[in-house]
Amino acid sequence: MSLIDIIRSNTDTIIGATELEDRLHGSKPLRVKLGVDPTRPDLTFGHLVVFNKLRQFQDLGHEALLIIGDFTTLIGDPSGRSSTRPVLTKEEIVENAQSYLDQAFKILDEEKTTVFYNSEWFDKMSFEDSLKLSRKMTVARMLERDDFAKRYASQAPISIIEFLYPLIQGYDSLVLNADVEIGGTDQLFNMLVGRALQKDAGKQEQAVITMPLLVGLDGTKKMSKSADNYIAFTDSPKEMFGKIMSIPDDTMWTYYQLLLELPEDKIANLKKGHPMDAKKHLASSLVGQFHSMQAGKHELEQFEQVFSKNKLPDDMPTFTWSDLLGDATSAPLFEVMAQSELFESKGAIRRLVKQGGVKIDGEKQSDPNREVTPPSGEQIFQAGKRIFFKLIG
Template sequence: MSRLDILKTNAESIIGDEDMMERIRAGKKLKIKLGVDPTRPDLTFGHMVVFNKMKQFQAMGHECILLIGDYTATIGDPSGRSETRPVLTDEEVAQNAETYLDQAFKILDSNLTTVRYNSEWFRKMDFSEALNLTRQMTVARMLERDDFAKRYASRTPISIVEFLYPLIQGYDSVMLESDVELGGSDQLFNMLVGRALQKNAGQPEQTVITMPLLVGLDGSKKMSKSAGNYISFNDSAKDMFGKIMSINDDTMWDYYKLLLEVDDEVIARHKQEHPMEAKKHLAVSLTAMFHSLEEGRHERQQFEQVFSKNKLPDNMPTFTWQEIAGDEPQLPLLETLNRTQLFPSKKEVRRLIEQGAVKLNEEKVSDAFAPLEKPEKEHILQAGKRTFVKIVA
């Protein structure tokens, strides 16, 4: 397989591939740019799709630049959005950025990755320079963006600062003098702006490589932190395995292709298996990438114990009644589960109960305020498919 064929693998589009290959044939060490905005503390499997592509460039010996958008994160990328993103404070962005590198280096080789921050140049830019940047783009051109066009047509507000985002991302390419920019397919417009700004600056235009958007746990929307349908690099082995097992069968094959990067022949072999078996193999493989093969296999055993053999998991969290309720003889079910701190919020606990997803000693309970009394020996609570809690006397 040629270098171009390798780089084309799984890519949705490549613009400027001839220029890229010409530079490679000339022996140039390319600058590969991949930008991430630390809008939330976690990187997701959606990021992994583009990280995998960057790994290919690292293996070929090119300079891979992970650009932390600490400045752009305070604006919020409008790509794929139907409304304005909430504004983050500098402190929130800084905290999120701190966690990104540890997570990114679970996929990328830290020794072969250059880390840059776009605050390096934007905090030095004065207002006249910013105005000169805006002169390089027209409103008509900006409204060619699909998401902006839809919002404009529906009279959904678009802030001027959102209009600036593609220019800001594009200017990053000028400052880095990038030869290639990687991103999801929803980033195409922004990356093409980078090519235009480089041309205006008298630089060679970067090649743009877009990767498919990974479908989230809901099986329909792209995986994103804002949609809450994501698997995080920081998820525990248990949560990661369980979330992977929750995806639908059609989505599973995208995960094989884009995350494990197996070829069509391997996927065809797995399609001969029972879908459940193929999904377990996927879950073990991905969990092992972030934890260990031993932990991946352990979570498979625990999953089979619960779902195939109807047995309780060995490692469920255990609390004493004293830890949960103190001296109170009973507590509402909602409050009991909330005090375990195993759930993101009391609202989430209530949603699970009202949807009939909570069982007390194998009996379904749908009343959030049903009293739970101190057990004579123990209570076993199950919330959803994966969360089990034992409360002992």
């Protein structure tokens, strides 16, 4: 397989592929840029798709430029948005950025990665410099972006600072002399601005590589925290395994392709077997990658024990009555469960009980308001198929 074919694997689009192929055969390592805005404290498997491609460049001997967009986070990337993003404080951005780096190096080779914060150059820009940069792009060109066009047509607010975001991201490429920039398909416009700025400055234009957007746990929408359909790098082994097992069967093959980077022939062989076996292998493999192979094996054994053999898991949170309810002599079922802090909300608990999804010592519960008293020994609470906890009187 040629170098360009290796790079082309799993990509959506490559702009400047011919020039990139020539550079791949050169003697100089390429400077490959990926920018992330630390808007939240943890990365999701959606980020894993682009990190895998960046690591692939590292494996081929090239330099990874990881841009922490601490300056751009103050603006908020409007890509794919129908409204203005909330603004974070500088303290929140610094904390999130450090968390991002800790997680990124689970995938990337730290010794082959150069980390930049784009505040390094933007904090030094004067207002005059900003105005000169703004002259490089027209409002008409900005409105070519699908998300801006839709917001403009629906009369939704678009701030001037959001218009500047693609220019600011593109300017990063100009400053760093990037040879390649990687991003999701929703970043294509921003990355092409980087090419335009480099060309305008008389520099060699970066190749632009877009990666597919990973669908979330629902199998339809882009994986994101706002859609609550994500798997985080920082999820516990149990949580990560359970989330992966919940994805639709059709989505599983995309995860094999984009997350584990399995070749088509091996995916075809897996499709010949039972989907449940393939999904358990996917879940244990990804848990193994982010935690340890021992953790992946353990979660697989626990899953089979609970789901296939209808047994209780070996590990579950344990609470005493006083831990949850203090000196109370009784409490409604939903309140007992809520105090465990294992559930999203009391409303979610009530719905789960009414739907028959809650058992105490194997007995299905139907009334979320039923009074529960301290057990004489211990009780096992089960909610759905993934949440268990032990209550001791």
